[in-house]
Amino acid sequence: MTAFKRIDKQSHIDRTKLISFQFDGKMTNGFAGDTLASALLANGKTLLGRSFKYHRPRGIIGAGIEEPNALFTTGIGGRTEPNTISTTAELKSGITAKSQNAWPSLNFDLMAVNQLLSPLFGAGFYYKTFMGPFKKSWMMYEPIIRKAAGLGAALPDLDTARYDMRYMFCDVLVIGSGPAGLAAAVTAARTGARVVLAEQDFEFGGSILSSGSEELERWRKTQIAELEKSSEVRLLKRTTAQGIYDDNLVVLNHTPESHSALMITEQLRARTIIMATGAIERPLVFANNDRPGVMLASALRTYLNRFSVAPKKRAVIVTNNDSAYATAFDLAEHDVAVTVAEHRSALSGDLLAKAAQLGIAIFPSCGISDVVGEKQMRAVRLSGRHAVTIECDVLGMSGGWSPAVHLTSHGGIKPKFDEKIAAFIPGGFAKSHFGAGAVKGTFGLLAAIREGEVAARAALPECKKIKELDLPAIREDRKYSIQPIWNAAEKANEKYAFVDFQNDVTVKDIRGAHQEGYLSVEHLKRYTTLGMGTDQGKTSNINALAMMADLRGLAMSQAGTTTFRPPYSPITVGAIAGRTVAAHFRPKRLSPLHDWHVNNGATFIEAGLWMRAWYYNWAGNTPEAAYIKEMELVRQNVGIADVSTLGKIDVQGPDAAEFLNRVYVNGFAKLPVGRARYGVMLNDDGVVLDDGTTSRINDTQFYMTTTTAQAGEVMSWLEYLLQMHWTDLDVHVTSLTDQWGGMAVSGPNSRRALQLAFPEIDITNEALPYLGVMDFKFEGVGVRVLRLSFSGELAYEVHCSADYTTALWEHILNAAAPLGIKPYGLEALASLRIEKGHVAGADLDHRNTLDDLGLGKMAGKDKAYIGKELRFREDCQAPERWSLVGIECMEDGAKLRGGAILFAATDEIKGHGRGYITSVTWSTELNKYIALALYNGGMKHEGKEIICAFPLKNENVKARIVSPHFIDKQGERLHA
Amino acid sequence: MLKRISALASAVSFNGNDLSISESPDFALTQYAGAEKELKKALGKIPARVGVILEHDGRIQLRTNPAQIWLIGEPIEAEACISTPLSSSRTRIALQGKNTRVVLAKLCAIDFHPKQFKADMFVQTAIHHTPALIHCFGADDFHIYAMRTFALSVWEAVTDAALEFSA
Amino acid sequence: MRVPCPHCGERDVAEFRYGGDASKMRPTHDTGDLKQWHDYKFVFDNPKGPHLEYWQHVYGCRQWFKLNRNTATNEIIGGEK
Known part of the structure; x- marks a missing residue:
């Protein structure tokens, strides 16, 4: 019972190239130049799908991107593609295509039972039907409906295509x-x-x-x-x-x-x-216009002329415009019996003459009242004066062109x-x-x-x-003539007259939306889901909008259209991702010491785009175990850590000192050559932007460091100030973050370690006191040593150009090996600084002011600096603002956790609390958990007991507020 | 002597169809800022505008912004200028062959048509979200100056873009 | 969107960093005047239409400049270095 056949006609297929493919498990053939659709039609396949909601039998309607029905799942495994549009899919050898939305088969689909329930499935049915009996009942229905919904399924397999x-x-x-x-x-x-x-x-x-x-x-x-x-x-x-x-x-x-x-x-x-x-081309809307075999008139012409696929015996064409006659005539010229149901009452003479010549019967003032046949149409009933039933293989419909x-x-x-x-x-x-x-x-x-x-x-x-092109020698263009017919369905059959084929939206649904007050095209679309399928309403939008305009008594120009948005046709997500997937998703930023870390037992952690050595396996196999060992090494002996990720900026020029003086809250104008100073900078709004250590290399040159996270921010900020506002300052800033690598050598034995590494250089306490800076050459390479300490121990930072950093690092490790020097990672680095009470990224969250962090005294009283004014605005000075405190855990066996919400001992554990923990560590010196935190009123509450609540793990831990400087409050170790 | 190690020490050169990608190491890069009159005296001529490149006396000069000039080659003495050594800050990748422009077009939203980007031109743009400078010094010859800390990522992005030309 | 860098020419917007409103004069550095700084930092018009704003060519020449951009259409109306 097949409606189509391949005919012997010259077209765009290449009969010398046979192509085999699989459809629903069966092997079939087509030719090069076929689409999957034309090959299926040529093989007599017209039942090709089941509709979305009602599971009605469906076939191909069009011959292009507008196709709403004939969608298949093609490919297997990692190359499965659901909802492949068969009318645009080029036929290729080895294609495996499967029909969708039917079980167990297209021919016998159990879900077709939905048709019986169709009175319940009108537009918006899920909003109206699945509402009870309980308040949360929808949560129960939703998974069931979700499983039944959709056409193709997206498999969880990884897409293996590039x-x-x-x-x-x-x-x-x-x-x-x-x-x-x-x-x-x-x-x-x-x-x-x-x-x-x-x-x-x-x-x-x-x-x-x-x-x-x-x-x-x-x-x-x-x-x-x-x-x-x-x-x-x-x-x-x-x-x-x-x-x-x-x-x-x-x-x-x-x-x-x-x-x-x-x-x-x-x-x-x-x-x-x-x-x-x-x-x-637009379809016409009449009862059962969705039956397999009902197609767009122009599609019939395409299958005939491009693919040599013609209806077996007889075609009926229903139209309201002249263009469909091209199809009628071409079919007739290829031995198909053609009858035309013409909605208009009059037709131009040349068309009538040609039709007569070809033996085509035309019924004027006539449409289609019904289509007979379910899995394949076999007849149509005309409407209007000539209520005739005509047997045919296909029905070509043309409602005009959009x-x-x-x-x-x-x-x-x-x-x-x-x-x-x-x-x-x-x-x-x-x-x-x-x-x-x-x-x-x-x-x-x-x-x-x-x-x-x-x-x-x-x-x-x-x-x-350029001169005009040579035109093809064809007949003069015919004028386009049309009588708009937006809804040709009889009232009694409107629930079978389909407007949107893909989403199963009928004329009845549109009327229903109008009745329920969803009048604008935007509401009509979203309430009925018309135009929301993968075809984006290419064959349905205009008919629907015209029907709504008519119901509302508006002219089409007043009704408007919905907004067209990209993409025009479905795109697979992989195409949007392109090459930026997996390892290529984001760039990785690597320290010059990266390969050394890899080869020496480091486990890495991501810090923004950076890969940083987190801990080393000499210290343990888990971060929890390793960092404690590494901390002990630094507190008791000497360790070396990679600090190359710090932002480093060269600030040079006659006005460099003045510039830094304006940018930092504390004074830099009088910083002596060969000295470093810890600095904090604020934003214009008085909130802390960043901190770092800046050294004076000579009268007009400074070496600024920033936090790793803010390096880019600070660089852009300095450039902004110099280029947009302070153009009178003669200063140049250059990023040196990539040019220089850096390592921290920390611990009571750090001086001895450096003396072993650089025996020719005087690194005594006198030659290089705390916060001193020294440049020298080692084996031809410039080295800068800064006596800075993040850990609170005697410590030095050693910087040199990045290409030599690995060699210098290895040299220090070898030279100081007798001392037992080993590398330590980010976890230990962070924990050491918490014990010391240094604020860092976690505490500088762009909401905190200088005073919040306990650094208010740093700011110069008599000098101008960025943020000085707004730092003193009312809100920034409010007495109950939270500010920095230290916390020590009072419960043996309990943990403090970052983000824990703090309450006074007598508070009810409810609501926002009085502050939160910003950084936590196990203190090897104090043998307990300690933390830095922000707390309302801050150090005013020193000594008081508090509760650290962590609701995610149901923990409420007793703790006490103490000074944030847990060790060496006098700084004796720093000045050793 | 301390060993000099590049960021691409472990990268393997790519040799494909009409396309080769390799590291081009061991160059000297110095940035000069300020006192341009003196710099001009010392060098003879300097690029006038951003995007202009001059090559003479074995040195390449690129003006990277209104106040800074990059010098690739032997640094020059110009006391009044601020000279900042940047040889370690960048890693240089060489691309050669007829298919280089196809690869570059995959990486940057820049018009690499041979009439638009030709010899003795350079452009500062982004490759895989990192700042990079691309210098064209022949019909099919390019140098990419990538930031050292991003060099491996840039290398991987470039060689992945070149996959279709694998031998 | 394309942004015209005064030094490098028109480039894709991904090469730039947006810097906010540029229509107000920055108070001189050492005014000490809270109200002046408050108005500069927190009070601005946010127009739908032409807007003078700061941009930085972060992936190119790293220069800051001003642009007059229509916030409703993204049309670039003019600029200054």
Whole structure:
């Protein structure tokens, strides 16, 4: 009982290349040039799916991107692709296609029972039906409905395809390669301009491919040949323009013929864009218009002329416009018996004459009242005066043509309604955007060619010198004539008259939405889900909107359209990700010592984009165990840590000191040469921006360090101040973060370690006191030693250029090996500084002021600095602001946790509390858990007992407020 | 002598179809700022605008911003200028071959058409979210100066983009 | 969106960092005037339409400059170095 057959006709398939593929487990054949759809039709397959909600039998409706029904899951495993549009899928050897949304089979689908329940499944049914009996009942129904919903399924397998991406530029982008697009591209190419021609299909030619005209085919081939010869033309078949963005950025998805990547996403900057995207045929709406075998009239013509697939015996065509007669005549010329149900009462003479010549019967003032047959249509009942039943294999319907205006409205210009052609056309074009052909409502082929040339001339003034193209020698364009029929269904059958095939939305649903007050097109869409499927309503939007306009008594121009947004057609997520997946997702920032850490037992942790050595396996195999050993090493002996990630900035110039003096809260103008100073900088609003240590190298040169996290921020801030505001200051800033690597050598034996490493250099306490800075050369390499301590122990930082950092690090390790020096990582580094009470990233959260952090006394009283004024605004000085305290745990065996919320001992554990813990560590010196925290009123509450609440783990731990400086309060170790 | 180790010490050169990618190490890079008159005296001429490149006396000069000039090659004595050694701060990657422009176009939103980006031009832009400088010194010859700490990531991004040209 | 850097020419917006409103004069560094700084930092118009603002070409020449941009359409109306 098959409705179609392959006929012996010259077309765009290549019968010398047989292609085998699998459909629902069975092997079938087609030819090169077929789509999956045309091959299935040729093999007599018309029942190809089950509809979304009602599981009604469905077949192919169209021949292009507008197809709502014939979607299949293709591919296997990591290359499974649900919802593949069969009408655009190029037939390739080895394709495995499976129908969707039917179980156990297309022919016998259990879920078809939904049809019986259809009165319950009207638009918005889930909002109205699944509401009780309990308040949270929806949570129970939802998983069941969710399982039953959808067409294709996305498998959890990893997508194994490679997707690539590129940036390109051109002078003219032509979107669409039908007559208008080809004409525009050829005209532009003749000037030598950089032209890109993008065509969604796997062949150039657009509507010409369906024409069956030898002359048009000749013309098509001539244009393509010319374009292929031009070196500045890029011809992109299988390329969909998905969206147009600001400044003429167009995103294209290109499926290359043979490439390491499955798909290439291109971000194209085009100086001008010519949109020749054509038009899409509208269905007519009548009862059972969704039966397999009911198709768009133009699709029947495409299957005939492009793929040599024709209806077996008889076709009925139902139409309200002249264009469907092209199909009627072509079918008749290929031995198909054709009958036309013509909605209009009068028809032009030439059409009547040709029909008579071909033996085509036309019934005027007549539509379709019903379609007979469920899994495959077999007859139609005419409506109107001639209530006749006609047996046929297929029904071709044409409700008119809708220009594909989507891309033209991505920039925000809404389409406008053209009464003459009963369709929406572009409401206008942005500067440097142009349209040509059917997209503008110009349906004549010769006129489209001329419009393409005009568009090219408008886009590229140089085209004015190019002479007009030779037109194909075909008949003059017929005028497009249409009588709009938006709803041809009889009232009694409206619940079987489909408007949106993919989402199963009927005329009844639209009426229902209107009755319930969902009147605007935006509400209609979202309430009924019309136009929300993978086809984005390409065959349903206009009919629906016209019906709603009619119900509301509005003109079409008043009803408006919904907003067209990218993408134009479905894109797989992989294509958007491109190459930036897995290891390539983000850049990794590596210290110059990275390879050494890898080779010496380090486990890494991410700190922003940096990979930092977290702990080393000499100390233990878990972070909890290792960091304690590493801390002990530093407190008792000497350790070496990688501090290369610190931001480092060279600040030089006659006004460098003045500049730093303004930026830091404390004084830097009088910092002696060879000395470092801890500095804090505020933002204009008085909140702490960053802290660091800055050293004076000479009168006009400073070496600034920042926190790792804020290095980029601070650099941009300094550049901003110097370039936009303080242009009178003669200062240059340069980032040295990459130029220099750095290591901290810390512990009571750190001086001895450096003396062993640099025996020629005087590193005694006198030569290099606390906060001293010294530059010298070691084996030809410049080394800078800064006596700074983050840990609170006697410590030094050793900096040198990054290319030599590893060699210097190894040298120090070797030289000081007799002392037992070992590396320590970020965890220990952080814990040591907590014991010492140094604030760091976790505490500098951009809400805290100098006073909050207990650093208020640092700020110079008599000097100006950034943030000085707003630091004293009321809110920043409020007495109950939280400020920095130390916390020690009072419960044996209990832990303190970062983020724990703090309460006074007598508080109810509820609400926001009085503060929170910012940094925690196990103190090896005090043998207990300690923390830094922010607490309302801060050190005023020293000695008091508090509760640290951590609701995520149901813990309430007793603790006490103490000084944040847990060890060596007098700084004796620092000055050793 | 202390050993000099580059950020791409463990990277393996890429040799593909009309495309080779390798590290081009051991260059001297110095940045000069301020006292441009003196710098001009010392060098003879200096680039006037951002984006201009001059090559003479075995040195390449690139003006990277209105107040700074990069010198690649033997540093010059110019006392009044602020000279900042930056040889370790960048890692240099060399790309050579007919397919280089295809690879570069995958990495940066810059027009690499041979008429738009040709010999003796350079551009400062981003590669894989990191700042990079790309110098064209021949029809199909390029140097990328990547930040040292990002060198391996940039290398991986570039060689991954070059995958389609694997031999 | 493309942003015209006064030194490097038009580039993709991803190469830049946005710096906020540039329509007000920064108070001189040592005014000590709380109200002046308050108005500068916290009171501004936030217009829908032309807006003078700071941008930095962070992945290029690292220069800051001002641009007049229409906040509703992203059209660049003009700029200054």
